[in-house]
Amino acid sequence: MILDADTLDSNCCLHADVCIVGGGAAGISLALSLTGQGLSIILLESGRMHEHAPTQALYEGEVADERLHSPADKYRQRRLGGSTGIWGGRSMPFDPLDFETRSHVPHSGWPISYEDLLPFYPQANALSEAGRFSYDADEALGGVAPPMVRGFASDVVRTNGLERFSCPTNFGTRYERRLRVAPDIQVLLGANCTAIRLALDGRSVREVAAATLAGKRFGVAARTTVLATGGLETARLLLASRDVATRGIGNEHDVVGRYYQCHIAGNVGTLVFNGRPQDVRHGYEVTPEGIYCRRRLAIAAAEQRRHGLANCVARLHFSRITDPRHRNGVLSGLFLSRKLISYEYGKRLHDGADPTLGLYARHLWNVMTDPVDTVAFLTHWATKRTLAQRKFPSVILRNRTNRFSLEMHGEQMPRADSRVTLTDKRDALGLPQLRIDWRYSPEDIASVRGTLDLIAQELARTGTGRLEYDADTLEADLLRFGAYGGHHVGTARMGTDPRTSVVNADCRVHSVNNLYVAGSAAFPTSSQANPTLTLIALSLRVGRHLSQRLATRAVAHV
Secondary structure, three states: OEEEHHHOOOOOEEEEEEEEEOOOHHHHHHHHHHOOOOOOEEEEEOOOOOOOHHHHHHHOOEEOOOOOOOOOOOOOOOOOOHHHHOOOOEEOOOOHHHHOOOOOOOOOOOOOOHHHHHHHHHHHHHHHOOOOOOOEHHHHOOOOOOOOEOOOOOOOEEOOEEEEEOOOOOHHHHOHHHHHHOOOEEEEEOOEEEEEEEOOOOOOEEEEEEEOOOOOEEEEEEEEEEEOOHHHHHHHHHHHOOOOOOOOOOOOOOOOOOOOEOOEEEEEEEEEEOOOHHHEOOOOEEOOOOOEEEEOEEEOHHHHHHHOOOOEEEEEEOOOOOOHHHOOHHHHHHHHOHHHOOHHHHHHHOOOOOOOHHHHHHHHHHHHOOHHHHHHHHHHHHHHHHOOOOOOOOOOOOOOOOEEEEEEEEOOOOOOOOEEEEEEEEOOOOOEEEEEEOOOOHHHHHHHHHHHHHHHHHHHHHOOEEEEOOOOOHHHHHOOOOOOOOOOEOOOOEOOOOOOOOEOOOOEEOOOOOEEEOOHHHOOOOOOOOOHHHHHHHHHHHHHHHHHHHHHHHHHHO
8 A cells, every 4th residue: 555654643653574765666676576475564755656846855965076976866856766757767787797806896796696686687677667688689689680880790899788778667657556556565655764773782673763744753663674765865874873873874884875886977989980871770779579779889798807997888879969060950959958858868968168159059050950850850759759658768860971979888996985974964854964975086987998999999900990089088078977877876885794895695784683775775886787777686686585584584483
């Protein structure tokens, strides 16, 4: 069932087998995996079914440098479904390499392997509505797929890997009905977790304290508590719960909030392919089950190890939108309408200083002199995006010249001084706000440079094209918009050593026997991939562990 927390009795205490804090992709996936297991589940969600400005304001905080990181209340949504209400739907798993300890990636190595997570990826795909768990073009597209680039064959640069796209699925609206009718799940909307209360010995959770913005306060006493509140808010709750653990829960060794990662991303260089435009597949392809997919350039795992590179992919992309020299009416139209586009998708249309009237005029001229492509694009966007249930993922333009830039999306090296901490300022419920100090390393830029160099070498070797980029401006190009989007990773990382990690291989907080973390906060490293599919898979793995653990304990008490 789904209830409004304001309908509860004041100062009541609810009881359950499992209390899940957070109703985003991780929390909802976990709750659905536990239903039908003979357990009672309470899911606390701060928001409601739709955006609510006072609730969203609870995410506000400080950022050390807004040139490097967006404001704390952006890219995150406080409502049922969480940030799946605004995500683009890009879905792909992490690679086996990502779970390994790599000497050239500091603090790398997961306490679980790719094979440990693999059984949960197909269900994560299904929940995301991203089709089958199949990420090789030949297998996913049916038969032998045409090559991404005709004539390009390389053991160094892979071109057959895919990224799949969800509808994109809003987990709140998609699974609202299932949550309402489940007899063993109680969802409380408007229920904000304000603290995790430990027993006096600090070894177990006694109660989850919660409150509504209307002033109602209550508690939840559960056999097991799971934080599924995202990569930033999870650290905030752990650090702010200091009544017994005076440094914060799980923070005996000052690890909570550290190793904060996003992705290193940006448009780089100029890639010109030889031959005909139709010999290059740069757009979206559709699988037999109707899922949009797209191929990327990626360095083979053996070559990453050999050259000491972090994981990274490159997508074929058009020229920089803000530069009217592209002479494309569609791109100029996007630039002119950027104020009508949400922050999350419009940020990259704001580039540097305020545009001049001359810049506006040049973009307007592009629109006026390119009417055919502009009208065709608007028609396609209306039918395949605005009005479609499964939406065309992004802007793809006809390329008449075989000339592209590369959209890089790379793993960030974990570093302990990239972190989130608490400030003295408090939100409307009395919880300390976050201060975000995201930092990158010179090695991050050097790794992307190495990736670009290998791509350039292989293009030249095969005679299929040439890639040129300016090494002197590479760092600026990659950091033009700072940390990439809402990929908040690593603030309560997994590991075997409590001195360097917060949770163990089962995602249980080392020092607390009934407190778990579900989501990207637990990732030790960030991979090349968007985190959503893997955080769902990891949450499902936590669900299986809890089902087995709680069922075993229930039998033992009979």
